Amino acid sequence: MSRATRENGIILVNHKVITHVNTFIAYDINHKFNFCKGEVKVFQTVKFYAFELACRLFLSLEEPNHIEKLASLFNIFLQGIIELPIECPGTRFYSAKRAAEAIITELMKIINTRRVELHEGKASSSQDLLSHLLTYSDETGMYLTEKEIANNILLLFAGHDTSTIPITLLIKSLGEHPDVYDKVLKEQLEISNAKGEGELLKWEDIQKMKYSWNVVSEVMRVNPPIIGAFREALVDIEYAGYTIPKGWKLYWSAISTHRDNANFEDVTQFDPSRFEGSGPTPYTFVPFGGGPRMCLGKEIARMEILAFLHNIVINFKWDLLIPDEKIKYDTTATPVEGLPIRLLPHDV
Numbered sequence: 001m002s003r004a005t006r007e008n009g010i011i012l013v014n015h016k017v018i019t020h021v022n023t024f025i026a027y028d029i030n031h032k033f034n035f036c037k038g039e040v041k042v043f044q045t046v047k048f049y050a051f052e053l054a055c056r057l058f059l060s061l062e063e064p065n066h067i068e069k070l071a072s073l074f075n076i077f078l079q080g081i082i083e084l085p086i087e088c089p090g091t092r093f094y095s096a097k098r099a100a101e102a103i104i105t106e107l108m109k110i111i112n113t114r115r116v117e118l119h120e121g122k123a124s125s126s127q128d129l130l131s132h133l134l135t136y137s138d139e140t141g142m143y144l145t146e147k148e149i150a151n152n153i154l155l156l157f158a159g160h161d162t163s164t165i166p167i168t169l170l171i172k173s174l175g176e177h178p179d180v181y182d183k184v185l186k187e188q189l190e191i192s193n194a195k196g197e198g199e200l201l202k203w204e205d206i207q208k209m210k211y212s213w214n215v216v217s218e219v220m221r222v223n224p225p226i227i228g229a230f231r232e233a234l235v236d237i238e239y240a241g242y243t244i245p246k247g248w249k250l251y252w253s254a255i256s257t258h259r260d261n262a263n264f265e266d267v268t269q270f271d272p273s274r275f276e277g278s279g280p281t282p283y284t285f286v287p288f289g290g291g292p293r294m295c296l297g298k299e300i301a302r303m304e305i306l307a308f309l310h311n312i313v314i315n316f317k318w319d320l321l322i323p324d325e326k327i328k329y330d331t332t333a334t335p336v337e338g339l340p341i342r343l344l345p346h347d348v
């Protein structure tokens, strides 16, 4: 990953973004979810919502047909990114490569149009991530090429899709634990009651959502959205009586770390209180990875998940239509039936 993306990922989290995220979520939850006449499959709905949000944040793209076309290409791409590299028609890997090429072609068109708009003063450099990348130059005065920009945006979209999973599993967990739902609602009402009519969430409000974030953390402990990731041994490593030779590929596993009794008591128990106080020992809770390649979207994810949670709990309670729905790991954690729920609007 280029240095530019690491920096820009961080630049994205500012007041403008939180306002944007909150407006979008507040609007969408109230209109789209009500429009669903109370019954909704959470996974698919949230997945599309997260994609739409990324289109707005990264590219200022709002045209529904364009977003839908990109979304279907991305779904094909994401299904094939952790697959055996067998490049023949019919494999997920093959389809993912073709989809990635089609996305890059689309992104190049969007990039070219924006370059012209920036040149003509019809777009500003602070408008979104795309404008920022187009006007970014490093200390030697070098700009990113269009291909580099397209690749960076593709990677950010792929990472961004992960936020769908904790939001979906959070809705599942709150449906299963009404006592936890009540405490989350209490915290969120304290925040919304302190605000004026129509006043949106601010960055400071996100910082106040401590119990809610403990709940999200516990959701990600039990079912880490990404099971783990690959590394390469740069030197010979001695571990647990084994030698891992330099150059070997390793897989670090979030799920086995989170479910190890040596790291957490009663690992199968859903208990947000384990994140109170100083919380878990460093490197025992790793949903976002750790070290220099740690997820660069962590803060965006935290903000989006908590803004979503705020808007959904103050507007709705819900029933899970399939109690104890199983979670499958098809690259990432997903409820097998997509988590159908019945939304029950409430006035609190």
Ligand code: HEM
Residues within 6 Å of the ligand: 001, 155, 156, 157, 158, 159, 160, 161, 162, 163, 166, 225, 226, 228, 229, 230, 286, 287, 288, 289, 290, 292, 293, 294, 295, 296, 297, 298, 300, 301
């Ligand atoms: C709850 C949501 C998310 C989870 C659980 C998550 C998890 C992860 C994990 C486990 C990694 C691999 C870290 C490693 O190899 O050590 C990663 C990398 C990455 N994530 Fe996320 N992620 C989330 C949301 C996001 C979002 C919203 C974005 C973009 C806006 C994003 C962008 C990225 C990128 C670009 C990388 C690659 C970083 C690098 O290799 O330097 N992620 N993420």
